[in-house]
Amino acid sequence: MNPKKQKAKDRRRARKLADQAWQAANDNNFDLAEKIILRAVAAQEDNPVLWNDLGVLLGLRQKDDEAADSFRAALSLAPTYAEPYMHLAAQRFRQGAAHEAVALQTLAARYAPEKTEYLERLQAYQAVAGRQPAHAVLAHAVQARPNLEPAHDLDDTRSFDELATLDWHALGERLTRDGSVVIAEMIDASTCERIRGMFDDDARFAKTVSMDRPEFGHGVYRYFAAPLPGLVDRLRQAVYPHVARIANHWQELLGESGRFPTAWDDFREECERAGQATPTPILLKYGPGGFNALHRDLRGAVFFPIQMAVVLSAKMAAMEGATGHGAIDMVACGFQGGDFLFCDDPEGKSSRRQQLALGLGDAVLFCTRDRLVRVGSVFGLQPVRHGVTQITAGVRFVLGVPFHEYR
Numbered sequence: 001m002n003p004k005k006q007k008a009k010d011r012r013r014a015r016k017l018a019d020q021a022w023q024a025a026n027d028n029n030f031d032l033a034e035k036i037i038l039r040a041v042a043a044q045e046d047n048p049v050l051w052n053d054l055g056v057l058l059g060l061r062q063k064d065d066e067a068a069d070s071f072r073a074a075l076s077l078a079p080t081y082a083e084p085y086m087h088l089a090a091q092r093f094r095q096g097a098a099h100e101a102v103a104l105q106t107l108a109a110r111y112a113p114e115k116t117e118y119l120e121r122l123q124a125y126q127a128v129a130g131r132q133p134a135h136a137v138l139a140h141a142v143q144a145r146p147n148l149e150p151a152h153d154l155d156d157t158r159s160f161d162e163l164a165t166l167d168w169h170a171l172g173e174r175l176t177r178d179g180s181v182v183i184a185e186m187i188d189a190s191t192c193e194r195i196r197g198m199f200d201d202d203a204r205f206a207k208t209v210s211m212d213r214p215e216f217g218h219g220v221y222r223y224f225a226a227p228l229p230g231l232v233d234r235l236r237q238a239v240y241p242h243v244a245r246i247a248n249h250w251q252e253l254l255g256e257s258g259r260f261p262t263a264w265d266d267f268r269e270e271c272e273r274a275g276q277a278t279p280t281p282i283l284l285k286y287g288p289g290g291f292n293a294l295h296r297d298l299r300g301a302v303f304f305p306i307q308m309a310v311v312l313s314a315k316m317a318a319m320e321g322a323t324g325h326g327a328i329d330m331v332a333c334g335f336q337g338g339d340f341l342f343c344d345d346p347e348g349k350s351s352r353r354q355q356l357a358l359g360l361g362d363a364v365l366f367c368t369r370d371r372l373v374r375v376g377s378v379f380g381l382q383p384v385r386h387g388v389t390q391i392t393a394g395v396r397f398v399l400g401v402p403f404h405e406y407r
């Protein structure tokens with residue numbers, strides 16, 4: 001066989017083997033996947049895509065050093081191939097080397113400017129690395145996406161104006177009917193990452209509770225100090241007018257005369273007049289075995305009946321059905337278990353219990369103390385409790401946002 005034909009044959013064989021390897025990986029047979037992809041690489045050693053695939057599969061098997069070697073091999077064959085840079089960056093970030101991750105991800109964004117997710121990831125790494133973005137690189141990468149803000153501006157400029165376009169009428173109806181409602185992917189991944197990245201910044205927090213009691217929960221709860229980070233503050237302000245209208249509708253249905261101000265500043269002043277000026281938003285981190293026992297939040301003379309939780313980590317279940325290329329990063333920041341629980345108190349035969357599997361960026365609005373129930377033509381209140389089931393693997397970060405402040 002002449003060399004040209006041999007090469008074409010090798011390429012076809014390598015491609016077929018690579019397909020088989022990913023099939024094995026999708027079947028969770030990573031041992032077999034690794035063996036097959038090694039054969040694919042041997043069949044066509046000068047193919048950088050195969051080296052990249054090998055790196056991803058080795059990474060899924062926690063063989064980080066070998067994975068890194070494979071990504072570098074891919075880059076030695078194709079120095080402008082963006083994906084290996086992205087994977088190397090993700091690996092270094094997981095290993096705590098945020099600055100190195102920034103440098104690598106900068107190259108990924110440079111060589112694939114059309115991939116917005118690369119830029120978002122770069123911004124997230126920069127936020128964690130706590131350094132100014134590389135303006136030249138960003139300027140190049142942003143060209144294709146002029147509406148994206150560099151990371152250093154995210155905390156100051158990220159508005160949540162888009163939340164006004166949600167169907168708040170329908171959300172209110174669900175919340176009235178069920179006592180809770182999920183807003184899937186309310187927050188984008190990079191904003192989740194940015195807020196999650198605040199967790200280790202001690203200066204941002206007034207109080208930290210390492211909870212480890214079977215009757216309460218197991219996890220680390222960090223209460224933000226005043227002033228709140230801009231992102232958290234603006235998120236709360238963006239949601240408040242909508243939930244205030246829902247809460248006022250409940251007041252009407254209950255025949256109560258009091259109303260909540262629909263302007264955030266007015267409600268905050270009401271809290272202050274009652275001596276409640278301590279911020280309530282909280283960043284929670286649950287590791288394996290972590291959970292939050294069912295409870296009601298009862299603090300505050302001025303009290304808002306709805307609160308919000310936003311999950312900032314990805315569900316590992318999201319890996320199922322994903323291709324190997326995406327799966328590696330789910331492992332980096334995901335969790336298993338850790339569903340949101342919401343149930344009537346006390347629980348009985350006819351009581352309701354909801355278990356919600358929330359993932360990255362998903363928000364849940366729920367009744368803090370009581371949900372509305374209709375008995376005939378009259379509305380009353382049913383006490384409710386909320387909590388989080390046990391995290392079985394990984395780490396789950398969540399932002400808790402009550403709307404009233406504490407004393």
Ligand SMILES: [Fe+2]
Nearest residue numbers: 295296297386
């Ligand atoms: Fe709570």
